[in-house]
Amino acid sequence: MxxxxxxxxxxxxxxxxxxxxxxxxxxxxxxxxxxxxxxxxxxxxxxxxxxxxxxxxxxxxxxxxxxxxxxxxxxxxxxxxxxxxxxxxxxxxxxxxxxxxxxxxxxxxxxxxxxxxxxxxxxxxxxxxxxxxDWARAGGGMPKELAGSRFEDFAEGHARLVNIIGDQGWFSFEDEYGDVGPVRLPSEAIAYLRVGDVIDAEFGLRGGRWWLVDSGAVYPGCVYVDVGEWDGRDKTF
Structure with a gap:
């Protein structure tokens, strides 16, 4: 407590x-x-x-x-x-x-x-x-032939999951990054994820598509409040 x-x-x-x-x-x-x-x-x-x-x-x-x-x-x-x-x-x-x-x-x-x-x-x-x-730390499903190339762009912060099709997810940052996707996701995670969930994540653009580079907390969509909408104390994510 x-x-x-x-x-x-x-x-x-x-x-x-x-x-x-x-x-x-x-x-x-x-x-x-x-x-x-x-x-x-x-x-x-x-x-x-x-x-x-x-x-x-x-x-x-x-x-x-x-x-x-x-x-x-x-x-x-x-x-x-x-x-x-x-x-x-x-x-x-x-x-x-x-x-x-x-x-x-x-x-x-x-x-x-x-x-x-x-x-x-x-x-x-x-x-x-x-x-x-664990998926991100293991490479995010990126093929070996792309592993040594440079990232073309990055997007990081709190991203809302807006769609899932097969093993692909689409995310919205609702800020300067806009939408990111499709992003390959593991089936084990998809079993637990729901559209509307918010992920503290970093995505990298490599080989013309987005990959999950790092991932932190996942917040259920039924609770998450964007920091811009919060009227209580400041929250440090």
Whole structure:
């Protein structure tokens, strides 16, 4: 839950106007987050939970859970299993909120629906990310006869997958790069990718066509928000 606390403080809109303070008492719901660590955990072996201050729990919305699972965790390189584990911890935390009566039933239902929708999508994207990373490092399917030639152009950044046909993908950067494709992709990754997903990638033009040169996080399209549309804190991708 340290990651969730860090997301809330450093990236969500909940603390955009927060002034730095020293040593305030933790809010009750911060203590509830700490309670989700395994029984008998040694706090010396775990990083201290970030101070959430006295921010009222009512400010937390389902969108924060969606963005934590579908944007923050992929950005941090979380694996599919780690994302699903975080989702389960959040579900247990919601059970605590329900027992305390801190949020209405319809609000808790909206939180659970957000987790149920986003967690599988984020895990799927994480699996695609791992495969694409290895694929790019192995040459991106480029034939040996092209391996020694110079790249004619590059395009890098956050590219949205706009089409898949066979083993080819087309991407849009929605900026000065425009559209890139077709790009050869491994069938293992295509099994996990969905049109609308956003990939942090670098493409190189060689031999008259585009190749995947490097690949990082994959964000599920159901969550991704372009940095130009973000009205909370600045996000560093």
């Amino acid at each position: 340290e990651d969730f606390a860090r997301y809330l403080v450093d990236f969500s809109d909940l603390y955009a106007d927060r002034e730095p303070v020293e040593g305030p008492p933790p809010a009750e719901w911060e203590e509830e987050l700490e309670d989700q660590f395994p029984e008998g955990w040694d706090e010396t072996d775990w990083p201290a939970l970030m101070d959430l201050g006295d921010r009222d729990l009512s400010a937390l919305e389902p969108g924060h859970l969606r963005e934590f699972l579908g944007w923050f965790l992929p950005k941090e390189g979380a694996s599919a299993d780690e994302i699903l584990e975080c989702a389960e911890v959040l579900r247990r935390w919601l059970e605590h909120l329900q027992k305390r009566g801190w949020r209405r039933e319809e609000e808790l239902l909206a939180f659970r629906e957000a987790i149920d929708e986003v967690a599988p999508e984020a895990a799927r994207a994480a699996r695609a990310s791992l495969i694409l990373h």
